[in-house]
Amino acid sequence: MSYSLTTIWHERKRFLPGIVAVAFSTLLILFQGGLLVGQFSLTSTPIDHTRADLWVGHPMNLSVDLGRPIPERWLCQVAVQPEVVQVETYVIGLIVVDRLDGRSELCTVIGSALGDNSLGAVRELTPELRGLLTEPGSVVADETELGRLGFERVGDVAEVLGKRVRLVGVVQGLKSLAAPYLFCSVQTARILFSGIEQDQTIFILGRCQDPANASAVVQRLRKEHYLSAFTSDGFSNQTRIHWMTATKAGLAAVWSAILGLLIGLVITSQTLYAATASAWREYAVLEALGIPTWRMGMTVLAQSFWIGTLGLAVAVPVSLGLGELLGLVNIKVLFPIWLIGPSAALTMITVLLSGLFAMRSLRLVQPAELLR
Amino acid sequence: MAAETSCLEGHRLTHSFRQGESRTTVLHDVSLALWPGEMVLVMGPSGSGKSTLLALLSGLLQPEEGEVLIFGEELWRLRPAARKAFRQRHFGFIFQGYNLFPALTAREQLEIVLRWGEGVPAGEARTRADAILDLLGLGTKKTLRPAQLSGGEKQRVAIGRALVKRPTVCFADEPTSALDWKHGQHVVELLRAAATAEGATVFIVSHDARIIPYADRVFHLEDGYLDSHDLAASAGMGTP
Ligand SMILES: Nc1ncnc2c1ncn2[C@@H]1O[C@H](COP(=O)(O)OP(=O)(O)O)[C@@H](O)[C@H]1O
Ligand SMILES: [Mg+2]
Numbered sequence: 001m002s003y004s005l006t007t008i009w010h011e012r013k014r015f016l017p018g019i020v021a022v023a024f025s026t027l028l029i030l031f032q033g034g035l036l037v038g039q040f041s042l043t044s045t046p047i048d049h050t051r052a053d054l055w056v057g058h059p060m061n062l063s064v065d066l067g068r069p070i071p072e073r074w075l076c077q078v079a080v081q082p083e084v085v086q087v088e089t090y091v092i093g094l095i096v097v098d099r100l101d102g103r104s105e106l107c108t109v110i111g112s113a114l115g116d117n118s119l120g121a122v123r124e125l126t127p128e129l130r131g132l133l134t135e136p137g138s139v140v141a142d143e144t145e146l147g148r149l150g151f152e153r154v155g156d157v158a159e160v161l162g163k164r165v166r167l168v169g170v171v172q173g174l175k176s177l178a179a180p181y182l183f184c185s186v187q188t189a190r191i192l193f194s195g196i197e198q199d200q201t202i203f204i205l206g207r208c209q210d211p212a213n214a215s216a217v218v219q220r221l222r223k224e225h226y227l228s229a230f231t232s233d234g235f236s237n238q239t240r241i242h243w244m245t246a247t248k249a250g251l252a253a254v255w256s257a258i259l260g261l262l263i264g265l266v267i268t269s270q271t272l273y274a275a276t277a278s279a280w281r282e283y284a285v286l287e288a289l290g291i292p293t294w295r296m297g298m299t300v301l302a303q304s305f306w307i308g309t310l311g312l313a314v315a316v317p318v319s320l321g322l323g324e325l326l327g328l329v330n331i332k333v334l335f336p337i338w339l340i341g342p343s344a345a346l347t348m349i350t351v352l353l354s355g356l357f358a359m360r361s362l363r364l365v366q367p368a369e370l371l372r
Numbered sequence: 373m374a375a376e377t378s379c380l381e382g383h384r385l386t387h388s389f390r391q392g393e394s395r396t397t398v399l400h401d402v403s404l405a406l407w408p409g410e411m412v413l414v415m416g417p418s419g420s421g422k423s424t425l426l427a428l429l430s431g432l433l434q435p436e437e438g439e440v441l442i443f444g445e446e447l448w449r450l451r452p453a454a455r456k457a458f459r460q461r462h463f464g465f466i467f468q469g470y471n472l473f474p475a476l477t478a479r480e481q482l483e484i485v486l487r488w489g490e491g492v493p494a495g496e497a498r499t500r501a502d503a504i505l506d507l508l509g510l511g512t513k514k515t516l517r518p519a520q521l522s523g524g525e526k527q528r529v530a531i532g533r534a535l536v537k538r539p540t541v542c543f544a545d546e547p548t549s550a551l552d553w554k555h556g557q558h559v560v561e562l563l564r565a566a567a568t569a570e571g572a573t574v575f576i577v578s579h580d581a582r583i584i585p586y587a588d589r590v591f592h593l594e595d596g597y598l599d600s601h602d603l604a605a606s607a608g609m610g611t612p
Contacts, residue, residue, distance in 0.1 A: 290463065292460075370545075371545055
């Protein structure tokens with residue numbers, strides 16, 4: 001192992017292209033993945049920024065913003081669960097906002113309870129904002145999305161289905177992936193969202209005495225009733241994954257990751273092959289001395305291992321740094337361990353594969369050639 | 373030499389190479405026996421077949437005709453893996469070039485032979501490598517890489533690499549050709565001394581007549597024919 005590392009250091013000019021290729025293809029995978037995960041995490045902010053432990057909805061429910069109406073009386077089915085100490089209705093849906101300048105914008109309206117202990121109100125809604133939202137027709141939006149909604153300042157108005165909405169305040173850090181979030185009361189949401197009757201809701205939110213019991217409640221609700229029930233974490237993941245797959249963005253990322261890996265594979269195996277071939281005389285002496293060929297193969301593999309390690313040592317910090325930079329301009333990039341781990345593993349597998357390819361050059365080693 | 377059994381024998385070795393349409397025979401019916409602990413030199417002009425003879429005797433090249441016996445065992449009857457294991461156990465090599473790994477220190481060049489060849493533990497490999505480097509006068513150069521060594525020093529590292537595993541036979545192809553005689557002489561003296569210290573038989577092929585005084589027996593090879601007359605004996609040179 002250390003002989004290989006010494007060799008790489010000593011012949012760094014030769015090995016550099018391999019290391020750069022590995023770093024680059026890993027960066028491509030990691031950064032693209034991070035961007036994807038970060039952007040799609042925006043689809044679950046309504047879940048992630050609330051206090052609810054349980055999300056209960058229509059059985060065909062796919063993601064938080066695509067809920068279907070359910071009878072409001074299902075509240076009871078959740079409320080009777082012994083672990084549950086609080087339940088609420090929650091209305092979320094896609095609406096078209098007609099701006100005053102005549103253009104329109106698809107938005108996500110989110111109506112929740114507004115009390116101090118509300119489960120559905122995002123934590124960015126201050127008591128003051130929640131107070132303002134009790135007025136029917138009033139909404140709060142993320143400050144970076146005002147432009148898309150045709151709002152310039154608090155107090156501006158727009159229309160939904162001929163009904164007037166008024167911006168009463170702004171929040172930060174609640175950007176959406178596609179359709180801007182409009183936070184309001186359940187009552188306002190029922191007015192703006194046409195797909196729901198007065199005695200219906202989209203979700204029922206619940207809180208458990210001990211949040212650790214949430215998954216047990218979820219299991220029980222799923223078994224006993226025809227509905228969909230999730231813990232908040234489970235629903236958050238479900239929502240992100242739904243959007244990633246529904247938009248094929250995940251698929252595109254996988255393809256470009258494969259492409260990046262292939263390029264890394266080719267360049268690394270070429271680098272290793274050339275390095276091994278150029279040392280054929282030295283290897284031929286070892287061959288003549290009877291040193292097992294697999295031993296020499298191991299040095300090639302060890303070299304590939306170090307190329308991979310060095311490539312990762314460059315790619316991971318650079319990806320994280322780029323993520324931080326983009327964060328500064330309000331683009332969310334996330335690097336969960338389940339992204340970094342498999343990406344690193346994939347890189348190492350690719351690099352070791354290229355080491356295996358490069359080992360072919362050892363077959364060219366003929367000690368008799370040293371005697372010519 | 374008074375030893376009763378030879379350690380390596382070539383019997384009626386004949387070998388030819390294809391050159392385009394025709395075949396050229398480069399060794400004709402060569403027989404030669406090496407006795408334990410002796411230093412044998414085969415002299416001959418360039419192209420006379422010296423390297424080919426070395427390759428045949430050392431199991432690197434299969435003879436067209438004839439056989440190679442090592443301790444009475446026929447080398448080319450063995451399976452390739454067994455033959456390689458045989459080389460590992462018994463043979464050391466010094467080639468014309470130094471063929472040292474540019475990235476490794478003198479000590480490491482020797483260590484890998486022990487560690488990879490016979491799985492010697494790191495500590496022991498280091499001790500043995502250091503001992504032979506000391507013997508070769510490289511005590512102060514153990515941590516230097518080939519680029520920091522002179523030609524003579526590199527050749528001495530190559531000798532160390534050949535002898536560190538204490539081979540039965542050490543083969544050397546033109547060990548002095550890249551060196552001026554001052555250094556060449558030194559290298560041959562050291563090879564002789566180290567081989568004696570390690571109990572190795574040394575088989576040298578060279579066109580360099582200045583090595584003659586150091587050899588126990590000297591043969592002449594000309595156009596693939598080996599003169600079985602021992603030049604060292606007739607000239608009264610070398611060790612008795
Ligand atoms: N692999 C080979 N293919 C064809 N011809 C060869 C090969 N190896 C050696 N020869 C030829 O065999 C002859 C003897 O070569 P060699 O044993 O290397 O001689 P020496 O070492 O005495 O210079 C030369 O004419 C050389 O060109
Ligand atoms: Mg030669």
